[in-house]
Amino acid sequence: MARIVMKFGGTSMAGTERIRRVAQIVKAQAEQGDEVAVVVSAMAGDTDRLVGFCREANALYDPAEYDVVVSSGEQVTAGLLAITLQALGCKSRSWLGWQMPIHTDGAHAKARIGNIDSAALLASMTQGSIAVIPGFQGLTEGNRITTLGRGGSDTSAVAIAAAVKADRCDIYTDVDGVYTTDPRIVARARKLKAVTYEEMLELASVGAKVLQTRSVGLAMKEKVRVQVLSSFTDETAANANNIPGTMIVSDEELEKMDVERQLITGVAHDKNEAKVILTRVPDRPGAVANIFEPLAQANINVDMIIQNVGRDKGETDVTFTCPMADLARCTDILENRREKIGYNRLISDTKIAKISVVGVGMKSHAGVASAMFSALADRKINIQAISTSEIKVSVLIDEDETELAVRVLHTAYGLDAE
Amino acid sequence: MARIVMKFGGTSMAGTERIRRVAQIVKAQAEQGDEVAVVVSAMAGDTDRLVGFCREANALYDPAEYDVVVSSGEQVTAGLLAITLQALGCKSRSWLGWQMPIHTDGAHAKARIGNIDSAALLASMTQGSIAVIPGFQGLTEGNRITTLGRGGSDTSAVAIAAAVKADRCDIYTDVDGVYTTDPRIVARARKLKAVTYEEMLELASVGAKVLQTRSVGLAMKEKVRVQVLSSFTDETAANANNIPGTMIVSDEELEKMDVERQLITGVAHDKNEAKVILTRVPDRPGAVANIFEPLAQANINVDMIIQNVGRDKGETDVTFTCPMADLARCTDILENRREKIGYNRLISDTKIAKISVVGVGMKSHAGVASAMFSALADRKINIQAISTSEIKVSVLIDEDETELAVRVLHTAYGLDAE
Numbered sequence: 001m002a003r004i005v006m007k008f009g010g011t012s013m014a015g016t017e018r019i020r021r022v023a024q025i026v027k028a029q030a031e032q033g034d035e036v037a038v039v040v041s042a043m044a045g046d047t048d049r050l051v052g053f054c055r056e057a058n059a060l061y062d063p064a065e066y067d068v069v070v071s072s073g074e075q076v077t078a079g080l081l082a083i084t085l086q087a088l089g090c091k092s093r094s095w096l097g098w099q100m101p102i103h104t105d106g107a108h109a110k111a112r113i114g115n116i117d118s119a120a121l122l123a124s125m126t127q128g129s130i131a132v133i134p135g136f137q138g139l140t141e142g143n144r145i146t147t148l149g150r151g152g153s154d155t156s157a158v159a160i161a162a163a164v165k166a167d168r169c170d171i172y173t174d175v176d177g178v179y180t181t182d183p184r185i186v187a188r189a190r191k192l193k194a195v196t197y198e199e200m201l202e203l204a205s206v207g208a209k210v211l212q213t214r215s216v217g218l219a220m221k222e223k224v225r226v227q228v229l230s231s232f233t234d235e236t237a238a239n240a241n242n243i244p245g246t247m248i249v250s251d252e253e254l255e256k257m258d259v260e261r262q263l264i265t266g267v268a269h270d271k272n273e274a275k276v277i278l279t280r281v282p283d284r285p286g287a288v289a290n291i292f293e294p295l296a297q298a299n300i301n302v303d304m305i306i307q308n309v310g311r312d313k314g315e316t317d318v319t320f321t322c323p324m325a326d327l328a329r330c331t332d333i334l335e336n337r338r339e340k341i342g343y344n345r346l347i348s349d350t351k352i353a354k355i356s357v358v359g360v361g362m363k364s365h366a367g368v369a370s371a372m373f374s375a376l377a378d379r380k381i382n383i384q385a386i387s388t389s390e391i392k393v394s395v396l397i398d399e400d401e402t403e404l405a406v407r408v409l410h411t412a413y414g415l416d417a418e
Numbered sequence: 419m420a421r422i423v424m425k426f427g428g429t430s431m432a433g434t435e436r437i438r439r440v441a442q443i444v445k446a447q448a449e450q451g452d453e454v455a456v457v458v459s460a461m462a463g464d465t466d467r468l469v470g471f472c473r474e475a476n477a478l479y480d481p482a483e484y485d486v487v488v489s490s491g492e493q494v495t496a497g498l499l500a501i502t503l504q505a506l507g508c509k510s511r512s513w514l515g516w517q518m519p520i521h522t523d524g525a526h527a528k529a530r531i532g533n534i535d536s537a538a539l540l541a542s543m544t545q546g547s548i549a550v551i552p553g554f555q556g557l558t559e560g561n562r563i564t565t566l567g568r569g570g571s572d573t574s575a576v577a578i579a580a581a582v583k584a585d586r587c588d589i590y591t592d593v594d595g596v597y598t599t600d601p602r603i604v605a606r607a608r609k610l611k612a613v614t615y616e617e618m619l620e621l622a623s624v625g626a627k628v629l630q631t632r633s634v635g636l637a638m639k640e641k642v643r644v645q646v647l648s649s650f651t652d653e654t655a656a657n658a659n660n661i662p663g664t665m666i667v668s669d670e671e672l673e674k675m676d677v678e679r680q681l682i683t684g685v686a687h688d689k690n691e692a693k694v695i696l697t698r699v700p701d702r703p704g705a706v707a708n709i710f711e712p713l714a715q716a717n718i719n720v721d722m723i724i725q726n727v728g729r730d731k732g733e734t735d736v737t738f739t740c741p742m743a744d745l746a747r748c749t750d751i752l753e754n755r756r757e758k759i760g761y762n763r764l765i766s767d768t769k770i771a772k773i774s775v776v777g778v779g780m781k782s783h784a785g786v787a788s789a790m791f792s793a794l795a796d797r798k799i800n801i802q803a804i805s806t807s808e809i810k811v812s813v814l815i816d817e818d819e820t821e822l823a824v825r826v827l828h829t830a831y832g833l834d835a836e
Contacts, residue, residue, distance in 0.1 A: 016471055016474035016475050019475065020475075050494065053434055053494070053498055054497075054498065054501060056434035057434050057437065057438075057498050057501040057502045057505060058501045058502060058504060058505035060505075061501045061504075062500065062501055062504055064511070065497040065498075065500045065501045065504075065511070065512055066497070066501070067497075068493060068496065068497035068500075068512050068514070069493070069494050069497035069498055069501075071493075072490035072491075072493045072494050073490075075486060075487070075489075075490045075493070076468065076471070076486075076487050076490050078486065079472075079483040079484070079485075079486035079487035080471055080472065080475050080483075080487055082480065082483045082486075083472060083475040083476045083479045083480055083483045083484070083487075084475045084476060086476060086479075086480050086483075087475060087476035087478075093482070093483070094483055094486050096486070096563075098516060099561055099562075143517055144517075145514075
């Protein structure tokens with residue numbers, strides 16, 4: 001007997017027919033004698049509909065009332081899944097965010113989960129009732145509804161798995177696991193049996209959007225074993241020995257698993273970044289802070305930062321990337337501060353892609369980065385910028401060369417399926 | 419300064435454009451310096467959509483989970499109205515059923531309101547914040563969401579008006595008041611300035627569906643002054659001296675108002691009843707109880723009951739009416755008990771209409787009923803059954819003669835507008 005938290009996304013919950021399919025997967029899990037809690041998203045498209053209403057009502061909507069409106073989508077699917085499970089003969093009830101409650105801070109529309117009162121929930125689960133919990137929502141100290149921000153249901157699932165000390169948190173989605181790279185680009189991409197939290201974090205942050213980044217960070221912190229698997233195939237998680245998806249676990253646990261380790265776990269790409277260059281920035285203390293402090297205050301997530309040597313002494317070119325969606329705000333802020341920063345020109349470019357190779361294996365192997373540069377150079381792919389972490393090397397290239405670069409690297413690191 | 423509860427139905431809340439119109443009406447009320455609470459229905463069609471999901475999920479759905487699903491419709495409109503009021507510069511917040519809370523019994527999908535904790539709500543209202551409250555919902559002692567049954571938002575509004583000791587409860591709907599009869603049948607129908615609770619109850623129970631019957635009963639019990647008015651005209655309740663709708667008040671208060679009283683207040687019709695005749699029922703003690711006890715247990719609302727003298731001694735024909743929607747269940751129950759009841763034939767007829775004249779004035783005037791019978795006889799309209807209360811006379815006639823009968827009676831009692 002195990003205690004399992006299962007999470008189903010909006011595509012899996014889109015309509016009563018699909019909810020019935022989800023209920024069958026949940027029932028199969030419960031029939032193994034497992035204690036089961038299910039976290040659900042709103043029906044695909046429903047949250048967009050509700051957010052649209054709020055925007056129509058007032059472009060500058062009150063986030064506290066926005067949370068009242070948009071949290072209703074998950075409330076609907078939670079009730080419907082409980083009803084459907086009952087139709088299949090299962091004991092089940094819904095537990096809304098305010099009923100447990102799932103305590104959060106007061107940052108409406110982007111709240112962070114604090115403590116979860118899981119005693120009543122657990123008592124109900126141990127009596128054989130399947131708990132159905134709307135994802136994405138919580139409760140402030142002041143008794144108001146909060147939501148966690150888009151994609152927050154993954155985070156809800158992991159937080160609940162931590163609170164009830166679940167043996168596993170199964171995230172059902174529309175892909176059947178984590179791949180060595182995007183299978184739409186590389187036909188010989190392989191599904192990974194397991195990756196570490198760190199690798200998943202790096203992969204998620206560079207465009208492999210299987211899981212919400214926050215949920216992976218939380219799983220790592222709380223040591224929750226997460227599995228990504230598909231709700232659209234017949235391989236369900238029901239047979240835990242035959243792992244159908246990809247396990248996301250700690251480094252130590254990965255070592256124990258019978259998984260062939262590669263130097264590189266995966267190759268990811270991200271076309272949603274923009275490049276900004278500021279030319280002839282004064283090369284003096286505080287100059288770079290003048291650039292990035294206002295961007296941080298505006299909550300613009302700057303990623304790669306490169307400082308080039310300028311043509312003249314005492315000056316330098318600064319290059320960085322930010323999400324394309326933030327580019328307009330970013331250039332706005334910098335143009336307003338041109339005098340203060342003292343740069344010459346602001347050049348932005350959205351026709352770029354970030355290609356990353358990720359793998360815990362590179363910690364103990366030198367030469368991963370240089371192998372990457374050589375492989376790209378062999379195909380005449382120009383590298384515009386480089387950034388590295390302990391388990392990741394990212395380069396910025398021309399967007400048109402994305403697919404070529406991914407294929408070249410996938411082969412170069414020996415990831416192609418046989 | 420007054421304290422006003424305003425209630426807006428689903429047609430008034432159907433979409434952000436209409437919600438903006440509602441917000442303007444509410445703002446106009448608040449700008450008079452009044453303390454305002456607003457009770458809202460779900461967008462028209464939304465509750466049907468949610469009920470449809472529940473039925474698709476499981477024909478025998480758990481009413482506790484049904485309540486979780488369907489209560490979300492009012493949650494959405496409450497949040498959106500608060501956001502829209504803020505856009506107009508008003509202070510406002512939503513108060514969900516579980517937040518106040520509005521305590522109800524545990525009868526899911528048809529709960530009854532008990533105590534309402536209005537202290538925090540009142541404190542907020544007296545500080546100038548417009549309270550927006552989703553109608554139709556409440557909370558059980560066990561912390562589960564309940565709903566009050568279809569049309570329950572009227573009842574929510576009256577209950578909240580009673581709890582906050584409101585000066586008036588304004589029910590905004592798609593008609594601009596209560597008329598002497600259906601204006602679609604009688605062009606010279608007149609809008610009434612005021613009716614008593616008792617009259618409204620009788621009018622509502624015989625087909626004038628302006629207000630939910632339960633809400634009128636509650637208003638009478640709690641002495642809440644109710645006004646029915648339209649949200650689609652420009653005559654808002656903003657000017658309390660110039661009453662634009664119909665006031666529903668106690669008999670004593672009506673006396674104080676400068677309203678011309680008629681013998682009869684209105685003529686109502688109801689085509690949604692069916693007639694059932696059981697022939698040759700044994701004329702012995704307990705025989706009639708054998709018929710109506712099982713119907714009561716099945717929650718079938720039997721209205722008119724007439725016992726005719728049968729052809730043979732020791733036997734009698736029993737005629738009664740019930741809602742057309744319950745007819746199939748009703749005949750099912752009676753056919754299963756044919757032996758026990760001992761009747762000969764069961765005859766049902768749905769081609770009937772109930773015509774009622776209602777008025778507090780008839781308490782002190784004899785001859786109201788006989789005037790009705792004469793007026794109908796003059797036009798050769800056959801009366802199939804009669805029932806009377808202190809302030810109402812109802813007759814059952816052929817459905818085809820409904821409009822004729824209503825017009826004849828409207829003229830006969832001098833209700834036609836000049």
